[in-house]
Amino acid sequence: MxxxxxxxxxxxxxxxxxxxxxxxxxxxxxxxxRKTLLAVLRDTIGLTGTKEGCSTGDxxxxxxxxxxxxxxxxxxxxxxxxxxxxxxxxxxASDGELHPIQQAxxxxxxxxxxxxxxxxxxxxKALVDENPNRTEEEFRFALGGNICRCxxxxxxxxxxxxxxxEIRTTHREQAE
Amino acid sequence: MSDYSVVGKxxxxxDAVEKVTGAAQYGADVHPAGMLYxxxxxxxxxxxxxxxxxxxxxxxxxxxxxxxxxxxxxxxRRVFATNKVLYLGEPLAAVAATDADVAxxxxxxxxxEYEVLPVVQDVIESIKPSAPRLHSDETKDGPNRRNINxxxxxxxxxxxxxxQDTIRKLQAELEKHQxxxxxxxxxxxxxxxxxxxxxFADSDVVVEDTYVxxxxxxxxxxxxxxxxxxxxxxxxxxxxxxxxxxxxxxxxAGTLGIPLTQINVIGTTMGGGFGGRFGVIITHVPxxxxxxxxxxxxxxxxxxEEEFLDGRPAPGCVIKIxxxxxKDGHILARQALAFWDSGSVSGASIGSTIRVRGVxxxxxxKIDAYGVHTNKSGTAAYRAPGAPxxxxxxxxxxxxxxxxxxxxxxxxxxxxxxxxxxxxxxxxSEPKVGYxxxxxxxxDAAGWWDRTVDDNQGWGVAVGDWTNGCxxxxxxxxxxxxxSARIFHGSMDITGTDTAITQIxxxxxxxxxxxxxxxxxxxxxxxxxxxxxGSVVTFTMGNTAKLAAExxxxxxxxxxxxxxxxxxxxxxxxxxxxxxxxxxxxxxISLGELAAFSLSTTGGPxxxxxxxxxxxxxxxxxxxxxxxxxxxxxxxxxVLKLIASQDVGFAINPMAVEGQIExxxxxxxxxxxxxxxxxxxxxxxxxxFVDYRVPTSADLPTVESxxxxxxxxxxxxxxxxxxxxxxxxxxxxxxxxxxxAIGIRVTELPIKPEKVVEALKNNGHxx
Numbered sequence: 001m002x003x004x005x006x007x008x009x010x011x012x013x014x015x016x017x018x019x020x021x022x023x024x025x026x027x028x029x030x031x032x033x034r035k036t037l038l039a040v041l042r043d044t045i046g047l048t049g050t051k052e053g054c055s056t057g058d059x060x061x062x063x064x065x066x067x068x069x070x071x072x073x074x075x076x077x078x079x080x081x082x083x084x085x086x087x088x089x090x091x092x093a094s095d096g097e098l099h100p101i102q103q104a105x106x107x108x109x110x111x112x113x114x115x116x117x118x119x120x121x122x123x124x125k126a127l128v129d130e131n132p133n134r135t136e137e138e139f140r141f142a143l144g145g146n147i148c149r150c151x152x153x154x155x156x157x158x159x160x161x162x163x164x165x166e167i168r169t170t171h172r173e174q175a176e
Numbered sequence: 177m178s179d180y181s182v183v184g185k186x187x188x189x190x191d192a193v194e195k196v197t198g199a200a201q202y203g204a205d206v207h208p209a210g211m212l213y214x215x216x217x218x219x220x221x222x223x224x225x226x227x228x229x230x231x232x233x234x235x236x237x238x239x240x241x242x243x244x245x246x247x248x249x250x251x252x253r254r255v256f257a258t259n260k261v262l263y264l265g266e267p268l269a270a271v272a273a274t275d276a277d278v279a280x281x282x283x284x285x286x287x288x289e290y291e292v293l294p295v296v297q298d299v300i301e302s303i304k305p306s307a308p309r310l311h312s313d314e315t316k317d318g319p320n321r322r323n324i325n326x327x328x329x330x331x332x333x334x335x336x337x338x339x340q341d342t343i344r345k346l347q348a349e350l351e352k353h354q355x356x357x358x359x360x361x362x363x364x365x366x367x368x369x370x371x372x373x374x375x376f377a378d379s380d381v382v383v384e385d386t387y388v389x390x391x392x393x394x395x396x397x398x399x400x401x402x403x404x405x406x407x408x409x410x411x412x413x414x415x416x417x418x419x420x421x422x423x424x425x426x427x428x429a430g431t432l433g434i435p436l437t438q439i440n441v442i443g444t445t446m447g448g449g450f451g452g453r454f455g456v457i458i459t460h461v462p463x464x465x466x467x468x469x470x471x472x473x474x475x476x477x478x479x480x481e482e483e484f485l486d487g488r489p490a491p492g493c494v495i496k497i498x499x500x501x502x503k504d505g506h507i508l509a510r511q512a513l514a515f516w517d518s519g520s521v522s523g524a525s526i527g528s529t530i531r532v533r534g535v536x537x538x539x540x541x542k543i544d545a546y547g548v549h550t551n552k553s554g555t556a557a558y559r560a561p562g563a564p565x566x567x568x569x570x571x572x573x574x575x576x577x578x579x580x581x582x583x584x585x586x587x588x589x590x591x592x593x594x595x596x597x598x599x600x601x602x603x604x605s606e607p608k609v610g611y612x613x614x615x616x617x618x619x620d621a622a623g624w625w626d627r628t629v630d631d632n633q634g635w636g637v638a639v640g641d642w643t644n645g646c647x648x649x650x651x652x653x654x655x656x657x658x659x660s661a662r663i664f665h666g667s668m669d670i671t672g673t674d675t676a677i678t679q680i681x682x683x684x685x686x687x688x689x690x691x692x693x694x695x696x697x698x699x700x701x702x703x704x705x706x707x708x709x710g711s712v713v714t715f716t717m718g719n720t721a722k723l724a725a726e727x728x729x730x731x732x733x734x735x736x737x738x739x740x741x742x743x744x745x746x747x748x749x750x751x752x753x754x755x756x757x758x759x760x761x762x763x764x765i766s767l768g769e770l771a772a773f774s775l776s777t778t779g780g781p782x783x784x785x786x787x788x789x790x791x792x793x794x795x796x797x798x799x800x801x802x803x804x805x806x807x808x809x810x811x812x813x814x815v816l817k818l819i820a821s822q823d824v825g826f827a828i829n830p831m832a833v834e835g836q837i838e839x840x841x842x843x844x845x846x847x848x849x850x851x852x853x854x855x856x857x858x859x860x861x862x863x864x865f866v867d868y869r870v871p872t873s874a875d876l877p878t879v880e881s882x883x884x885x886x887x888x889x890x891x892x893x894x895x896x897x898x899x900x901x902x903x904x905x906x907x908x909x910x911x912x913x914x915x916x917a918i919g920i921r922v923t924e925l926p927i928k929p930e931k932v933v934e935a936l937k938n939n940g941h942x943x
Contacts, residue, residue, distance in 0.1 A: 012277065034277070043276075048205035049198015051447070053397045054480040058865035061397055089198035102196040106188045109831040112671035112839065114195030115397040115447030121196060136878075144874035147865070149397050149448050150671055151835055152842030153873040 010034035018082040022047065023091025031078050037071075038062045040078035041088060049089040049118050053147070060146030063119035064088045070126035072145075089118035092125065100170075101125050101163040110159030112150030120146050124160045132164040132171070139164075182683040183893050186831040189675040190694055191445075203401035203417035203444040204477050211403065212241050214466045214476035215279035216459075217269040217286050218485065219261035222297075222551040222859035223308065226259055226268070227289035234271060234285040239278035242470035243286070244462070245269045250433040255457045255465075261290075262310055262520035263551050264859025265485025272466040272474045296360070297855040299494055299515040299548040303358040310520060310549040316364055318356025319513060319544040324349055362522035363547035367530055375509025375540030379500030381580045387569040388924040389907070390852035391492035391517060394558045395870050398447020399483045400455070404463035405473035410434070412467070415442045416460055419449040419668055420707025425699045427456030428464055442698040443668045450843075451557025451709050455488055484863030488556030489853060491524040491547075492517045495569040497532060501577050507592050509540035512569070516562075518547035521554035528562020531904075532570035535611050535641045535797060536592040552855065557709060559840060560642045560900035564847060564907050568925070571638035571908030576921060585637050585912070586619050607794050610823035610886035615639055615799040618821035621882045622801040629917075632806050633816070636913025639799040640904025644897025647706025648789040649716045651724040653681055655732065655782040657775075659752055659768030660691040663724075665717065666702025670899065672832035673713035677721040679828055680892055684725035685732075686750050687767060703787070711897025714828060718892030720788040728784025735770045735777065794888035798822045798901040800841065802913040808936055811929030813849060813914055820906075821882035825896035830883060837881040837902045844906020846871045852926050 015030045022045060031040055038055075041047045041064070050073060053061030057075040064073045065087040092099040101124050104110065111117040123146050127139065134142065139160050140153075148156060194200040231243045245268070246256040256267045269286055273279035294308040301307055317325060328346050331339040376382050403415040412434055418424050421443040429436045446453065463476040478486070493516040500509040512532045518524035529545035578588040590612055598606040619625065619637070627635050652664045663681055667673065674694045682692045696702065706712055729749055736754035737744045746758045754770065756763040774781050803817040820841045827833040850869050854862045862868045887894025907925060915921050920935045 012281075032277075039276075042204075043207075046207075047198075048201075048207075051202070051398070052204065053399070054865055056480065056864055056866070059397065059480075093197055098193070098196065105196050106192040109186075109189070109835050111195050112835055113397065113446060113448040114191070114200055115202060117195055118198045140873045144872040147397065147870055147872060149395050149450075149843070149870065150839045152838035152840075152879050153871075153876065154838045154879050155831075155835055157873060157878070 016079050018079050020078070020081055020086060021084065022086045023088060033077065033079050035078045036074050037076040037078045037081050038073040041073060047088050047090050051115055051118055053115065060123060061116050061119040063122040063146065065122055065126050068126070068129065070123045089122060092121065099125065100166045101128065101159070104159040104163035104166070108155045108158040108162060110151065110155045116146060116148045120148065120156060124163065128160070128164050128167055132167045134164065136161055180683055182679045182689050183828050184826070185679070185829065187675070187679060187689055187829060189672055189832065190678050191669065191674060200445040202398055202447050203403065203415060204475070206403045206415040206444060206475070208403065208405055208473040211473040211475055212272040212274060212466070212470055213276040213279045214270055214272045214463055214474045215283045216267045216462055216476065216482070217271065217283045219257065219264060219266040219268055221261060221290050221292050222264040223293040223295045224261050224290040225293065226257060226261060227291055229268060230287040231269065233287065234282040237278065237282045237285060239274040240271060240282045241274065241472065242272040242466045243269060244465040244469055248465050248469065249431065251431050253431045255431065255461050263553050265482065265553065267462070267486065270462040270466055270476070272470050295551045295857060297550050297552065299517050299550060302360040302548050302550050303515065305357070305359060307359055310360055310551070316358045316361040316546065318353065318358055320353045321350060321356045322366070324353070358546060360549040361546050362518045362524070362549050363526055365526050365529070365545050367543040368541070370540030372509045372511045372540045372542040376498070376500040379508050380503040381577055382498065382500040383573055383576050383580065384498040385573060385923055386494060386496045387572065388494050389492055389565040389568055390925055391489050391552070392558070392847050392851040393484060393487055393489040393853060393868065394450040394452035396448025396450055396452060399478040399480055400459045400487065401475065401477040402460045402463040403473060403475045404460070404467040406464060406468040408471070410438055412439045412464055413442065414439065414460055414464060415444050417444050417446055417453065419446065419453045419670065419709045421668065421699050422666065422704055423454060423707050424456055424460055428460060431456060431461050432464060440698050440700040443696065446668055446670065449670060449709065450559045451561055452488055454556065454707060454709060458486065458488070480865065481863045484853065484868065485860055486553050488554055490558035490561065491555040493565050495529070495566065497569045497573055499573050499577055501581065503581050505581060505583050505588055505591050507536055507538050510538050511542045514545040516545065516547050517550050517552065519550055519552035519554045522547055524555045525562025529566050531563045531566035534567065534570050535594055535639065537594050537598060551859065559843060559903045563640060563642055563904045564844060567638070567640045567904050568907035568911065571905060572911050572921065575912045575915065586615060586624055589615060589639060607889070608886060609795050609797060610884050611797050613886060614797045614821050614823045614884045617882050617884050618799040618801050618819055621821065621880065622817065622819045624801060632808055632917055633803065634806070634913050634915065634917025635801065635803050636909045636911065636916055637801045638905035638908035638912055639797055640901060641795050641797050642711070642901040642904055643793050643795045644715050645710030645712040646790040646793055647712050647716050649705045649720040650703025651677070651717065651720045651786040652703070653724045653728050653784040655685065655728060655767055655771045657768055657772040659687065659766055659771070660693070661685055661687045663692065663694040663721070664697060664702065666697050666699070666705035667713055667717050668708040669696070670708040670713055671836070672829060673708065673717060675832060676714045676828045677717050680718055680721045681725045684722065684729060685767070686752050688752065711899045714895055715793065715891055715897050716788060718828065718895060719791065720786040722786065722892050723788060724784040724786030726784070727786060728782055731779065731782050731784065732767065732770055734779065735774050735782070736765055738777070739765055739770065739773055791890035793890065794825065794896060796823050796825070796896045796901045798905050800905050800909040802909045804913040804917055806914060806917040806932060808918070811932035813927060813932065815845070815876055818845065818877065819880045819882065820902055821884055822898065822901055823884045823886050823896070824898045825888040825891045826885050826894035827883050828893060828895050833883060833898050834881045836898045838879045840899070840902025841879050841906050842871055842876060844903040845876065845910060847925065848907040848910035849926050
């Protein structure tokens, strides 16, 4: 009936040495092969900003960016992320400045309880990085892997569109 | 426009940065040194006798530090099942181990011997004599038997021989209602006003239907979690994800026989609650028991699957409802008989059946409601508990009446709505509430009056009412030497309430909003606070905050009068300072200077205190309109427009208020169209997000909200609780829109595509 959150229900086996690059920091770790990336981030490294909402890859609360792609970290084994570039919510703000997506979520009230917010922000970042020119309809569809139970999504979409607009402007200014 | 400078403004929330950076500490983010991982051992059957529980193999597993069962519960309150389990996933024991996976393995090693019993999952089956009994053989009478028995008792009490014939006739009559001997009843409530039989007889149109509403889960994104640490002196600290830390403290004290002040509950940032996060025994008590036994901190965290099996969702129910009206549109009578699925324990919002009355002038009303046991977990509140179910039945049927008499559904509602001064069934008279204003506002915003439809499209309207609760709270506010203010209190922030409290205090003290900070204390340090549910927080804590700020203001003016050597009447607090209005040239002193000055006065620092418990609340109305398009081939309903208006009294932060409305509407939409906890022969069969679908951004268009402000006399700045009302009418709004689109009334939620296809087929429309 039940299944462990942290390990896909896999059997215990000897720990493996891995090096995880998280938010630019290298972590040399000894981890059990069965532990998910989410469990390693939260329990081993202590980065608890990434949330566990379902542990089945359905809610998106644990979304992090691995080599530029948004992934649900509960569906990835920690050992397989060795050598990859991982960005979590803690790695988004730089030099004390919030990322435009974080700021947009604040401006529009795009969060309430905040539990899904790190996942939404990371998923949005990956989408905006890939293509900031999406329409609202396209963003609505593309964010369909993340569940928010508080906002009804209206203000989340406002936030993402506002951030995308700002990023487009920045791109234009840089191009000029 | 208001004259206020901080309240009434769309300001960013006080917890903004911590929430968008991942810094906010939720329950599962707490990790004290030496922490163990707890796991609850759960029943694999929905109904079974327990023959034995053998923990010996689990105890031998390396890393296991504690195993607890009901034997460890001193009060005897049911935390773990012993002789019999009543639902799939019911707790039987709990283990703590050095690693989450070891705890999981240990849980699997606990051997339970079951003797499986027949299961009942449906309320209508459960009340029959053939149903297995969950608790006892006791029976209750249905409405007709109750009436007849009451008459018999009256006549018998009169002790007159003339009555014997009538009594015999009544007893024969009673025999005819054998089907009204109900089994497995957990609770009942009955309300009557006027004479419904006469009301129906006087009506030109009478409609009667049975509505079926499924059990749905609050589905807050953060599963239940607690971290408990019991030290050797007996002091217990609990980091709890809860809406009510003080209630959790007393719940743990009562269940485990620990003195109240030996328990400190630290409320962690809450990942959604919606009413479902008040439970004491779900994770908090098991965590404390394990920590006491292991002598180390223990975290008990539910998986999403466990949430579905052993959370406390909203009850489903079956409501038989009958309404009578005159052909010119006056509702004369309404009667309802409801069976609420309370699961294995009693409860289940049966009192909310009265919500079928709505905000209408209905002279004759009769309500009979029963809670019914089934082999499911118990239930709890979910956003206006019981109202969405009852209002779904009431507002759906209202549309059918309007159609039968050929009246516009908005006009029909406007015509029957109660007005200020009308008698209220519970006693007293109706206060000023924006019932009509709210409905008119949504109709105007939606373009209802000149609405158009293409093929397979339809419009639906419904309204729902709710009144915020009220409870005790305390707030302190201090003003510091740099002119900033700090608020201290004990209530859990429920999506924006800390922000509302901060705005109110900034408004009164005239301190810039960004210079007012707010801290929540734990139960050891903070003044008592009511739980954050029932839309109470802004009403209660807002009033409390106002009192605290006004108290601080008094001290500020006192200090200024001392400092500026003048009468307080000549002083004015504004723009972060006190101004001597009679002085020329102007003379003023800043709050920072006064705070610094206060430190060397007899009266001491500026500390305002507010304490409050209750004032009568004022009802709120939510009115919604949906436009949908139904694909007759696939049965899929697409929302084209969803607009919600609400009388919020006064919006202290309109951005937060809109967010509450939009979120509530989408939850209501989901209940109408998508969500349903499904039960098979052995309990819940859809305990995960693949089979229990909640809406994502891809399912809906933008929800538009319209704020209506008719002030509540006792609310802070006129504010009413806003969290619960928006979910109340959405179920009916959606059902009425689908009805308008396909011409068929779907009475059983959710309105999934297959149900629409089936309905069309049965009515000769489909293929």
